Amino acid sequence: MSAVSDVPEDLYNPTALPTAPPDASHRRPALAYDGRGREVFGLVIGNAFLGLVTLGLNRFWARTRYRRYLWNHVSFAGDRLEYMGRPDELMVGLFATGAIFVPVFVALGLAIDLLSFSAPPFAPLYQAGAFVLIFILGQLAAFRARRFRLSRTTWRGLRFHQDGSAFGYMLRWLGWTVLAIATAGLTLPFRNKSLYRYRMRHTWVGDQQLTYDDDSGSPWRLMPRWFLCWLLLGPTLFMSYAWYRAAELRHIVARTRLGTVAPTVVISGWRVLKIYFWPVVLAIVLVIGVSVLANWLLIYFIGADTFGYGLADRSKIPPWVQPLLQAVLVLLVLGIVQQFLLHRELRAIGEALSLEGRLDAAVIRQSPVRPRRFGEGLADALDVGGL
Amino acid sequence: MTVARYFDGQSAEGRTLEAQFTPERLELLDAENRTVKAWALRDLWRSAGQVADDRLVLVPKDAPESRVIIDNPTLEYLIRQRIADLRRGPQSRNWKGRLGLVAAFVAVCGFFIFYGVPNLAALGVHLIPKETERRIGEVVAEAVPYMFSGKPARYCESREGRAALDRLLARLSLGPSSGLDLKVRVVQVPIANAFAAPGGHIVVFSGLLDDANEPDSIAGILAHEVGHVIKRHALRRWLRERGTTGFVDVLIGGVPGASVLTSVADVALGSSYSRADEAEADAIALDLLAKAGISTKGLADFFDSIRGQGDGATGAWWLSSHPPTEERGNRARAVTVPNATPALDAADWQALKAICR
Numbered sequence: 137m138s139a140v141s142d143v144p145e146d147l148y149n150p151t152a153l154p155t156a157p158p159d160a161s162h163r164r165p166a167l168a169y170d171g172r173g174r175e176v177f178g179l180v181i182g183n184a185f186l187g188l189v190t191l192g193l194n195r196f197w198a199r200t201r202y203r204r205y206l207w208n209h210v211s212f213a214g215d216r217l218e219y220m221g222r223p224d225e226l227m228v229g230l231f232a233t234g235a236i237f238v239p240v241f242v243a244l245g246l247a248i249d250l251l252s253f254s255a256p257p258f259a260p261l262y263q264a265g266a267f268v269l270i271f272i273l274g275q276l277a278a279f280r281a282r283r284f285r286l287s288r289t290t291w292r293g294l295r296f297h298q299d300g301s302a303f304g305y306m307l308r309w310l311g312w313t314v315l316a317i318a319t320a321g322l323t324l325p326f327r328n329k330s331l332y333r334y335r336m337r338h339t340w341v342g343d344q345q346l347t348y349d350d351d352s353g354s355p356w357r358l359m360p361r362w363f364l365c366w367l368l369l370g371p372t373l374f375m376s377y378a379w380y381r382a383a384e385l386r387h388i389v390a391r392t393r394l395g396t397v398a399p400t401v402v403i404s405g406w407r408v409l410k411i412y413f414w415p416v417v418l419a420i421v422l423v424i425g426v427s428v429l430a431n432w433l434l435i436y437f438i439g440a441d442t443f444g445y446g447l448a449d450r451s452k453i454p455p456w457v458q459p460l461l462q463a464v465l466v467l468l469v470l471g472i473v474q475q476f477l478l479h480r481e482l483r484a485i486g487e488a489l490s491l492e493g494r495l496d497a498a499v500i501r502q503s504p505v506r507p508r509r510f511g512e513g514l515a516d517a518l519d520v521g522g523l
Numbered sequence: 524m525t526v527a528r529y530f531d532g533q534s535a536e537g538r539t540l541e542a543q544f545t546p547e548r549l550e551l552l553d554a555e556n557r558t559v560k561a562w563a564l565r566d567l568w569r570s571a572g573q574v575a576d577d578r579l580v581l582v583p584k585d586a587p588e589s590r591v592i593i594d595n596p597t598l599e600y601l602i603r604q605r606i607a608d609l610r611r612g613p614q615s616r617n618w619k620g621r622l623g624l625v626a627a628f629v630a631v632c633g634f635f636i637f638y639g640v641p642n643l644a645a646l647g648v649h650l651i652p653k654e655t656e657r658r659i660g661e662v663v664a665e666a667v668p669y670m671f672s673g674k675p676a677r678y679c680e681s682r683e684g685r686a687a688l689d690r691l692l693a694r695l696s697l698g699p700s701s702g703l704d705l706k707v708r709v710v711q712v713p714i715a716n717a718f719a720a721p722g723g724h725i726v727v728f729s730g731l732l733d734d735a736n737e738p739d740s741i742a743g744i745l746a747h748e749v750g751h752v753i754k755r756h757a758l759r760r761w762l763r764e765r766g767t768t769g770f771v772d773v774l775i776g777g778v779p780g781a782s783v784l785t786s787v788a789d790v791a792l793g794s795s796y797s798r799a800d801e802a803e804a805d806a807i808a809l810d811l812l813a814k815a816g817i818s819t820k821g822l823a824d825f826f827d828s829i830r831g832q833g834d835g836a837t838g839a840w841w842l843s844s845h846p847p848t849e850e851r852g853n854r855a856r857a858v859t860v861p862n863a864t865p866a867l868d869a870a871d872w873q874a875l876k877a878i879c880r
Contacts, residue, residue, distance in 0.1 A: 170575075193625055193628065193629070197621075204571070204572055204574050205574055207572060208572060208573055208574045208575050209575060215592070216573070216575060216578075216580075217572075218570055218571075218572025218573060218580070219572050220570075220571060220572045222571075223621075223624075224620070224624055227624055227628060230773075230774065231628075231631070233773070234770075234773045234774050237773050238769050238770050238773050238774075239769075241768075241769035241770075241772055241773055242765050242766055242769035242770075244769075245765040245768060245769055246761075246762075246765050249761065249765065250659065250662065252666075253659075253662040253663050253665075253666040254662045254666075290572065290588075291535070292530045292535050292537065292590060293530045293531075293532045293588045293589055293590040294530075294532075294535055294588075295588075342535060497534070497535040497536040497537070498534060498535070498536040499535075500534065500535035500536075501533060501534055501535075502532060502533050502534070502588060
């Protein structure tokens with residue numbers, strides 16, 4: 137402990153220190169998010185560039201760092217959540233998944249090839265089929281990933297936990313989604329509520345299960361607004377969805393309960409729109425920016441500026457270079473914006489939520505469920521969630 | 524007085540206690556100055572999940588669910604000094620462990636991609652029954668001309684042309700008695716190309732016949748494709764490519780841009796194997812030509828004529844799927860066949876060239 141000797145002796149005297157505020161008993165608990173955009177952006181950009189350099193090998197660490205930041209800036213009743221997952225758990229989880237899913241993916245690829253070859257005109261159909269299949273499987277993966285994340289989430293040292301069946305969730309998702317598609321989206325409020333309720337009811341804080349208050353109104357209440365917004369989706373370029381989404385958040389989030397603690401949600405359509413507006417603008421600007429950058433890099437490294445107009449001469453460039461460079465940069469940008477979006481969503485939710493009711497902390501005890509050792513591999517493989 | 528909140532890892536209800544730091548220890552005292560908890564500082568971690576710097580969260584090593592939370596941010600400097608040695612835990616910044624893990628990850632991926640997949644593919648070829656391979660080949664042989672011309676394949680079957688083709692195969696000892704069960708067809712596509720699909724299907728595009736100046740070139744190209752058939756290259760390559768993409772999709776799928784990396788890896792890996800395959804097929808072709816008493820000059824001339832079409836355009840040798848044509852031409856020329864006669868007589872050659880008419 138060499139550093140200790142550098143500290144002046146009187147600093148050891150506790151009486152010389154300012155007095156800490158007395159522990160607020162947090163009778164009326166608050167939920168808050170105080171992450172800063174600049175910090176999140178720096179973190180995400182740093183991770184992205186490290187990812188480029190390490191060909192993505194850093195992603196287990198990158199994710200862990202990102203989650204630690206987001207989690208720890210969410211506080212409930214004055215205490216911050218902690219993400220206690222470790223990068224090696226993610227890596228081993230992916231390996232465990234790979235053992236099962238590499239053969240599945242290979243078989244799927246072979247099957248698509250065979251089908252496509254036997255009827256070439258339908259090849260895009262088979263490809264799309266495989267994509268849909270993987271997307272559905274992604275819901276199962278996302279639910280399992282949520283289980284892993286919650287099991288690594290602690291508050292005051294108490295673990296969170298998720299029960300329920302990932303397969304059951306996937307089936308519900310499938311059923312509701314098919315119904316929503318079949319009704320041209322009109323049943324969306326019921327779908328969203330049902331899936332949200334399933335996730336919440338299977339979430340535990342320590343040994344306390346979250347509940348969903350079903351008695352105080354069904355999504356039928358949302359239907360008039362949804363119908364109006366639904367009609368306006370086209371004319372408003374889907375922006376009317378924000379007004380519906382705000383109402384939906386006020387409806388479903390307010391019906392979530394932890395014991396007697398219940399949230400009230402104050403959020404407007406404008407606020408919901410604002411969450412997404414700037415990231416989308418940013419994404420467009422950045423995508424154009426990186427395209428220009430890609431062009432410039434090509435000129436610089438391949439010397440393809442034949443005509444002197446500052447445009448890369450495509451004929452001098454191997455045909456695969458431009459799309460590759462472009463795609464890497466664009467996907468990188470979209471990944472960054474997606475992660476940044478999560479921060480903005482959290483901030484909006486933090487602003488919108490206030491909690492009512494008394495929190496009896498003594499009632500909440502440690503979760504009796506031992507967390508699983510590894511997880512999330514499938515979600516990683518299928519690239520769902522963005523967390 | 525430094526206030527600490529202590530959570531015992533069993534309940535969300537904490538106790539507010541006084542924290543007393545000494546250079547070696549942390550003690551938590553209650554209002555009557557009795558010690559409630561005490562740890563040597565080396566038995567405490569700073570919580571790995573705590574990144575906001577407005578409080579210090581300590582985790583006892585022997586009770587990782589407990590928390591000692593010191594809310595006063597002005598303490599941060601002092602505590603950092605005092606417990607600078609306190610590592611974030613339970614995971615510390617263990618560089619050796621990290622490097623080990625990364626090395627293991629890279630090693631497993633590398634082993635699988637460069638050793639596992641090719642060998643599994645070679646093994647998989649033997650697991651696929653000949654009959655299945657034939658049927659796959661049937662499908663591929665129909666599909667590839669479709670991809671090139673956008674129309675269903677039209678096979679050329681003029682009687683004289685067919686007879687000439689059969690005589691050419693017989694000359695190369697590739698007739699029905701060879702046991703290879705070849706199915707050689709000419710398809711009406713105006714592109715100079717030919718390919719071998721799984722199961723002995725060889726498809727020659729009519730454009731190749733139009734461009735060829737002598738029967739020996741066609742004989743050489745047929746012999747080359749037969750080399751692929753004998754080694755079952757098409758099937759092996761298909762299994763290998765699917766294996767690599769499946770593996771990379773799952774293990775690197777989580778990275779933005781990885782699918783693009785995948786395809787580059789695919790092309791690069793695939794073409795290095797494919798260069799080996801082409802060289803192997805060339806060797807077989809030269810052997811077949813020599814045995815049949817056909818000059819290898821026709822094949823060499825063909826290689827010369829396509830020089831600069833396939834490779835060179837990309838400039839990256841490791842991305843080109845065929846060995847440099849110059850080298851292939853020279854290798855073909857190096858084989859001298861004594862007493863060589865043309866692969867087909869003039870009448871048969873004309874008939875073969877006219878097979879699509």
